Structures are given as C-alpha cells and as structure tokens.
Amino acid sequence: MxxxxxxxxxxxxxxxxxxxxxxxxxxxxxxxxxxxxxxxxxxxxxxxxxxxxxxxxxxxxxxxxxxxxxxxxxxxxxxxxxxxxxxxxxQTPFYIALVLDASGSMANMMPGVREAAQSAVDSAPPGANIAVIKFNELAIEDDLTIIEPFTEDPVLVKGAINAVESDPNAPTCLYNALYKSIELLDETTQKPQERQAIILFTDGKDERADGTPCSQRKYDDVINRATRALPITPIHTIGLCADDACSNLRKEELRSMAKETSAFAATGSQNNMSEVFREIMEGLSSQLVxxxxxxxxxxxxxxxxxxxxxxxxxxxxxxxxxxxPQDYNAPPPPANAQISNLVYDREKDIYTVAMSVTSPETLQKVVVELWDEKSGTQLPPAQEFENPEATLQFERHTDDLVAGREYSFRVKAVDQEGFLVTIGEEGETILAKQIFVYEPPPPPPPEIIIKSVQADFNAKRLFVDLETRNVGEITSYEGFIVDKETGAGIGEFGPTLFPGNRIEEQLPQGIEQAGEPRSYVINLTLIPKEGPAIKPAQPYEFKAVPPPPPGLMVRVVQALQNPAILISIFVIILCTIGLVIYLNRPAKKEALLSPLPRPPIDQTMISGPSVEAPQPQPRPQPARPVQPPPRLSLEVLETPGAPPEKKKVITTFPYVIGRDGSNFNIPGDQTLSRQHVEISVRGNKFFITDLESRNGTYIGETRLPPRTPTPLGNTSIVRLGHRTQLKLDPQA
Incomplete structure (x- = not known):
C-alpha cells in the first residue's frame, strides 16, 4: 500500500x-x-x-x-x-488504448487513479477513439479485459474508467497486456494515416507476489511488436511511485520503452496523478502532420x-x-534560369555573368538583356544562348554604360514551342533580375613625357618629341623656354594646333645667336578638347650646341653663293676693265699739234692781314634712350609676427623669397621653406617659380606647379604656404 x-x-x-x-x-x-x-x-x-x-x-x-x-x-x-x-x-482518426494496472497493489489507489484518468479524457485530441483496458493476471493465450472498446464518446470512456476495479492479490502481467494491446490497435487501424497510441498506467513491475515474472512476453517482444511495422505504436508510460526513489517501479525501463517508441514517460505520486495524465494527453494533442x-x-x-x-x-x-513499394522517377523540374554570379573586372572594365539553368533540355534558348533602370530602356545587343546548357557564362562590355548609373541584367527563356517561359501566379516572363550600379575605377591621370628636344641650327628649327598617355583628344599646345642659368626668357610659342607627338617650332633667336652651348628649360602645356590643361610632371632641360663658325674659305664660298654679291663683283670687274681701256687709249693728235711754251707765271704773293681759315664744327649726335632696369614692388600683406621689411622694391633678378638664406626673408612663418619662391624676368615679363616648397605657392586658389615659371599679372596676390600673403606689383 x-x-x-x-x-x-x-x-x-x-x-x-x-x-x-x-x-x-x-x-x-x-x-x-x-x-x-x-x-x-x-x-x-x-x-x-x-x-x-x-x-x-x-x-x-x-x-x-x-x-x-x-x-x-x-x-x-x-x-x-x-x-x-x-x-x-x-485530421485522421486517432486510436488510443488506455491500459490501466488493476493488480492487487492498486486497491487503495484506484479511486484517485480513476479520477485522474477521467479528467484527462477532456484533454484528448479531436477525433480520438479511446478504449479502456484493465490488466493484472493475463496469460499469453487469454484475451484482454476490454472495459470499453474504441469510442469517440467521452461519456462512455469516463464510465468505463469508473468501472475499473483492482483484483485482490492479482499480479502485474505488464508485457502480456501491452503486447495484446498493440495487436488490438493494429487490427483496428485500417490506413497508414490513422494514428494509434497506448497510455500505460502502472504502479509495479512485471512480476508476481513471489518476485517471479508474470508475463511470458519480454520487454524486447513488446518493443519489436510496437515498431516492426508502420504506423508504429507509441507507448506513453505513467508510473505511480510508492516512495521518493520509486523503488516499486522499473523506472528506467518505463523511460526506455517510451523513448524507443517515440513516446513520453512520466512518474509521479498519487497527489499529482491528474497533472501527469493531463500532460501525457496534451502531448498527444500537440501532434502535427x-x-x-x-x-x-x-x-x-x-x-x-x-x-x-x-x-x-x-x-x-x-x-x-x-x-x-516501388521506384518513383521525378519529372524534370520546371524550366528556369538564375544569375548565379555577377563579377566586375576593374582592370578590363567588363562584367562577367554566370547563370544556372534548370531543365535546359526543355528550352530553345536563353536570352539575357541589359536594361537602364532609370530610363527603363534596353541597351542592345541582348546575349542569346541557343540550345542552352545547365551552366552559362558570358562577358558584357561597358562602352555604353554611364558611371554611377543603375542597370540590371534580366533573364528570359524560350521553350521548344517558341513561347516565353513564365513563372509565378501572374505569369512573369523575367526569370531572374540582378540590379547593379556601374562604378568603374577612376581613369588614370593624363601623363606627358618630353622624350627629347633638338635644336637644328642649320634649318633654324626646334623639334620636341613627346610621349602622351591617357590624354584624350589634344587640340592645341603652348609653351616657353627659359635660360637655365639666368632664368631669362628665351622664347614663347603657341597656342598652336597640336600636330601629334612631334612638335616643330621656329628656333628662338636667343638660342640661335648664343654662339656657345647653353642649357635651357622648356615648359610645355597641352590643351585637351575636354578637361584642364596638361603639363609634364617636370619641365624638360635640354642643351643646345651651335655648330662651330665657318672658316675663311667657307665664308668666301658662302658669299659667292649669294647672287647679289656675285653681280656686284661682276660689275666691279667690268668697270675696272673699262677704266683701264680708257686710260690706255691712242695719243696721235697730241703728237701732231705741239703747243708753244707759255711764259712763266709770276707767283709773287701780295701779303695782307693774316686770317685763320674757318674750322668745321662737329654735328651733335642724338642721345640713345636709356632703358630703365625692371622694378617689382613687393608688399607683405599678412604673415605671423613682424617681418624685417614690410615693403621692398626689387631691381635685381632672379630674386628669392623664403624663410631663411634668401634675398627676402620672412622668419616668422615656420611653414615656409628656406627658399620658397623665385622671381625672374624674361623680356618685359615677370615670372614666379615655386622652388619645390613644402606647403606650396598659390595665386588665388591655384597651386603653382614646382619648378615651373608662371607669369605674373599687373598686380598679383600670392600666398606662400598657409599663413603668408604677398602683393607683387610691377613698376614701369
């Protein structure tokens, strides 16, 4: 008890x-x-x-x-x-066998068990057919004691539970009762979808009062019978414990029985039997299909x-x-195509599109179109694959794409009858669509390389050979040449139509008349059709070597090749010959007519007052105009601290301005380079050159390229670095 x-x-x-x-x-x-x-x-x-x-x-x-x-x-x-x-x-029928232990040990517990089982009936799943079975002494050849056969009527089920009574001194033939209950369920269910389950309640082990087994069947027989065919028979077990250790039960065996049949197991005391019964029944109601x-x-x-x-x-x-019971061959899936990968090659500037095609044997062709998402227009040509395979790939150029614009690849397919393949309830013909934004890498910077500069003194021409990269269409060019040593301007050229990578210009007079080898710097600017002007990274230095002066005989020969000189010499020769002939003409008449001698002339002079002969007066020569030296007014508008000089008139050039060691020092601005800029003169123009300063030289918002002379206007505001501002004003 x-x-x-x-x-x-x-x-x-x-x-x-x-x-x-x-x-x-x-x-x-x-x-x-x-x-x-x-x-x-x-x-x-x-x-x-x-x-x-x-x-x-x-x-x-x-x-x-x-x-x-x-x-x-x-x-x-x-x-x-x-x-x-x-x-x-x-929604299929659910057959549940409620198998209750009615052995002698249940005599005092049966009222509480009946009450708990009756309350659980109210939690049974919809459509449940419950049979009430009691067991104790049960031989293998005996029939089950079925109090109520399978019924959907909860009233009949509760009445049958209430009729279960324990038999005094009766043993617990647990395995025989379970085996026969499984057979009963197998005989009752007719279709595979019909469900079946056993709810077993017991307070003891499969044994008699003397401890010997009660059933001829064994544990393994029950498990094999429950799982040998589908549907299996889940055995949900409820054990009533007599003490805290549940020593009256084979607790692990009840758990194992439930586990091997995909069921639930629970143990408890008489006080919570209602809750245990209800949880098992709710577990059955939680099934889904x-x-x-x-x-x-x-x-x-x-x-x-x-x-x-x-x-x-x-x-x-x-x-x-x-x-x-047999093999089933799956039909080919509906034809479809998907974009499996879209890769942009930044170096080649092309897109690679990879696709996977389902059931390609049912298709005549696959078509991939490129669309502009903003304008809603297609960009031809479309890519077509006749008799497509399971995997497809192609490359699409980007010549007609605009950077930053949104595009999409759209995939369509045509079946063997010539109709577009559709998907979805609305019959969509676009099988796959992938949107992307065309973001090409920035174009490489334009580059000009002056490969050589040649001065042809004989032809009086200057040849400049170039190499251009990424410059686009060049319309014209311009430039100037300065003497490397003095910084003086030698010559300017352009703007002139750009002929190509070989430029030919008139040899500047300053180079032609130099008379000795000298080094020069050429500054070249190419003007493209679109975009800013392009200059080489560095001005190009070259050396012009004039030919040696010709000898005397060469000069004579060269002079004789001049027609004017030849004519002059010919005229002189003719005149000389004529004069000689004239002076040597015959003197016959002078010999026949000899004149009488004339009387001597009295040469006595009468003296008079002495008067000096007048002396010629020198004529005054007109004075040559004196060219004043170039002058440039420099004024410090802004700089940290007080500069040594606020204003300065520059008359000697080139003139260097910097922080230290220059012609004009501004020591208060530590951001300046020691030698920051140089001012030079060529002709009547002033030029300013950044001497590769650390923080740059600016006219307005434009930073001057280093080592490149830049012409100054009438009045120029020049910023050195970030904190110093100068005013440069040429003076007449």
Missing amino acids: ISRKMPLVLLLLVLVGLLGQGVAHAQTPTNVIVIYPAAEPQADSLALSVFFVITDELGRPISRPGIDSVEIELLGGGDNAPVEAKFSDP ARANVYARKGDNQAALSIKLHDHESPLTTTFSFFS
Whole structure:
C-alpha cells in the first residue's frame, strides 16, 4: 500500500529520441520528434505524411510552436532537392488504448487513479477513439479485459474508467497486456494515416507476489511488436511511485520503452496523478502532420524533416525512415534560369555573368538583356544562348554604360514551342533580375613625357618629341623656354594646333645667336578638347650646341653663293676693265699739234692781314634712350609676427623669397621653406617659380606647379604656404 503522505514529485522527463536513425539535438533550445511517417502510394509519386511533435528544452510538448515552413528532403544521393511540405493539425482518426494496472497493489489507489484518468479524457485530441483496458493476471493465450472498446464518446470512456476495479492479490502481467494491446490497435487501424497510441498506467513491475515474472512476453517482444511495422505504436508510460526513489517501479525501463517508441514517460505520486495524465494527453494533442509528395526509391528510404520557427534563425532538423513499394522517377523540374554570379573586372572594365539553368533540355534558348533602370530602356545587343546548357557564362562590355548609373541584367527563356517561359501566379516572363550600379575605377591621370628636344641650327628649327598617355583628344599646345642659368626668357610659342607627338617650332633667336652651348628649360602645356590643361610632371632641360663658325674659305664660298654679291663683283670687274681701256687709249693728235711754251707765271704773293681759315664744327649726335632696369614692388600683406621689411622694391633678378638664406626673408612663418619662391624676368615679363616648397605657392586658389615659371599679372596676390600673403606689383 502506498502512503498518502508521499511528497509531491513530478518528473516529466525529456525523451529526445527518434524513430530509426533519428537523433534529437539536446543542445538546441527546442527539438522535433517524428512520431511516425505514413506513406501512401500514388500513380506518379509517394504521398508522405509525417506526424511529429515539437518539444521545449525540458522535453515538454509545445502545442503551438509558431512554424514558418516545413521541408522534407530525401537523403542518399541523387538530385533530390528539398520539397516544401504543408503542415497542419492531423485530421485522421486517432486510436488510443488506455491500459490501466488493476493488480492487487492498486486497491487503495484506484479511486484517485480513476479520477485522474477521467479528467484527462477532456484533454484528448479531436477525433480520438479511446478504449479502456484493465490488466493484472493475463496469460499469453487469454484475451484482454476490454472495459470499453474504441469510442469517440467521452461519456462512455469516463464510465468505463469508473468501472475499473483492482483484483485482490492479482499480479502485474505488464508485457502480456501491452503486447495484446498493440495487436488490438493494429487490427483496428485500417490506413497508414490513422494514428494509434497506448497510455500505460502502472504502479509495479512485471512480476508476481513471489518476485517471479508474470508475463511470458519480454520487454524486447513488446518493443519489436510496437515498431516492426508502420504506423508504429507509441507507448506513453505513467508510473505511480510508492516512495521518493520509486523503488516499486522499473523506472528506467518505463523511460526506455517510451523513448524507443517515440513516446513520453512520466512518474509521479498519487497527489499529482491528474497533472501527469493531463500532460501525457496534451502531448498527444500537440501532434502535427507534414504532407508532401516525394519520388522515393523502392525499399527503405531515409529523409530529413526541417522546420523553420518564427523565433529561430536555424531550422530544427531530424531524420526518419519510411518504406516505398516501388521506384518513383521525378519529372524534370520546371524550366528556369538564375544569375548565379555577377563579377566586375576593374582592370578590363567588363562584367562577367554566370547563370544556372534548370531543365535546359526543355528550352530553345536563353536570352539575357541589359536594361537602364532609370530610363527603363534596353541597351542592345541582348546575349542569346541557343540550345542552352545547365551552366552559362558570358562577358558584357561597358562602352555604353554611364558611371554611377543603375542597370540590371534580366533573364528570359524560350521553350521548344517558341513561347516565353513564365513563372509565378501572374505569369512573369523575367526569370531572374540582378540590379547593379556601374562604378568603374577612376581613369588614370593624363601623363606627358618630353622624350627629347633638338635644336637644328642649320634649318633654324626646334623639334620636341613627346610621349602622351591617357590624354584624350589634344587640340592645341603652348609653351616657353627659359635660360637655365639666368632664368631669362628665351622664347614663347603657341597656342598652336597640336600636330601629334612631334612638335616643330621656329628656333628662338636667343638660342640661335648664343654662339656657345647653353642649357635651357622648356615648359610645355597641352590643351585637351575636354578637361584642364596638361603639363609634364617636370619641365624638360635640354642643351643646345651651335655648330662651330665657318672658316675663311667657307665664308668666301658662302658669299659667292649669294647672287647679289656675285653681280656686284661682276660689275666691279667690268668697270675696272673699262677704266683701264680708257686710260690706255691712242695719243696721235697730241703728237701732231705741239703747243708753244707759255711764259712763266709770276707767283709773287701780295701779303695782307693774316686770317685763320674757318674750322668745321662737329654735328651733335642724338642721345640713345636709356632703358630703365625692371622694378617689382613687393608688399607683405599678412604673415605671423613682424617681418624685417614690410615693403621692398626689387631691381635685381632672379630674386628669392623664403624663410631663411634668401634675398627676402620672412622668419616668422615656420611653414615656409628656406627658399620658397623665385622671381625672374624674361623680356618685359615677370615670372614666379615655386622652388619645390613644402606647403606650396598659390595665386588665388591655384597651386603653382614646382619648378615651373608662371607669369605674373599687373598686380598679383600670392600666398606662400598657409599663413603668408604677398602683393607683387610691377613698376614701369
């Protein structure tokens, strides 16, 4: 007899077992348990109904787990993609055998057990057919004692429970009773989808009063009978403990029996029997069913059940086994095409599109179009694949794309009858669409390289050979040449139409008349059709070597080649010949007519007052105008601290301005370079040159390129670095 003062103990144990190869993941917060799968052959597929229940981390069934979707996937190789399954509450009949222990030890407990079992009937799942069976002494050849056969009427079920009485001194033939109850259920269910289960209640072991076994059947016989065919028979066990250790029960055996048949096990005292009965019955009411048609192989098959819940990132997954009476060949999936990869090659500036095609043998061709998303227009040409394969790939140029604009690749397909393939309920013809933004790398900076400068003194021409990179279309060019040593301007040229990478200019007079080899610096600027002017990274230095002066004979020959000189010499020769002839003409008449001698002339001079002859006066020569030296007014408008001089008139050039060691020092601004800028003169123009300063030289907002002379205007505001500002004003 069990004492009524037994403490309240309820141990609802977690059964994380699965049928066959199924394994429940104990570490996950919830688990899915497959009760059993029911397979029904169809003409072209196998209709699979998988009955399952979801439990929490303590093994308690969850009646409304919040399911998003369910998938069933056949395992074991082949092209078996997951199949979406429809899930719902089961609507098929549910046969439940309530097997109650009526042995002699239950005499005092039976009223409380009857009350607990009757209250649990109200929690039975819809459509439940419950049979009430009592057992104690039961031989293998005896029939079960069925108090009430399977019925949906809860009143009849409760009345049958109330009629169960224990038999004094009767043993507990547990295994025989369970074995025969399984046979009864197998005989009752007619279709695979019809469910069955046993709820076993006992307070003892399978034995007689003397401790010998009561049943001819064994534990293994019961398990094999419950699981040998589908649907299996889950055996839910309830054990009534006589003490805290439940020494009157084979507790682990009851747990194992429930686990191996995908059922629940619970033990408790007389005080909480109602709660234990109700939890077992609610577990039966928490069953769900997932239905899908699959294409299975003949024989045993393995499958995976995946359930996506609202509050879980990863699906709950378990495996189960089922039997197929024949092979089912899956039809080819509907034709479709997807963009599997879109890669942009920044170096080649092209897109590579990779696609996967489903059932390509049913297609005549696949067409990929490029669309401008903003304007809604297609950019031809479309890429077409005749008789496509399962994987396709092509490259698309970007010549007609605009940087920063949004485009899309759209995939269409044509079936063997010449019709566009459609998907979805609305018959959409675009099978795949991928939007992208064309973001090419920035173009490489334009580059000019002066390869050589040649001065041809004979032809009086200057040749400049260039190499240009990434400059686009050049329309014109201009430049100037300065003497490297003095900084004086030698010559300017342009703007002139750009002839190509070889420029030919008139040899500047300053170079032609130099008379000795000298070094010069050429500053060249190319003017493109679009964009800012382009200059070389550094001005180009070259040396002009004039030819040696010709000798005397060479000069004579060169002079004789001048027609004017030749004519002059010829005229002189003729005149000389004429004069000689004239002076040597005949003197016949002078010899015949000799004149008489004339009397001597008196040369006595009469003296008079002496007067000096007048002397010629020198004529005054006009004075040459004196060219004043160039003058430039320098005024410090802004600088840290007080400069040594606020204003300065510059008359000697080149003139260097800097922080220290220059012609004009501004020591208060530490951001200046020691020698920051140089001011030079060529012709009547002033030029300013940045001497590769650390913080730059600016006119307005334009930073001057280093080592490049830049002409100054009438009045120029020049900023040195970040903190010093000068005013430069040429003076007449």
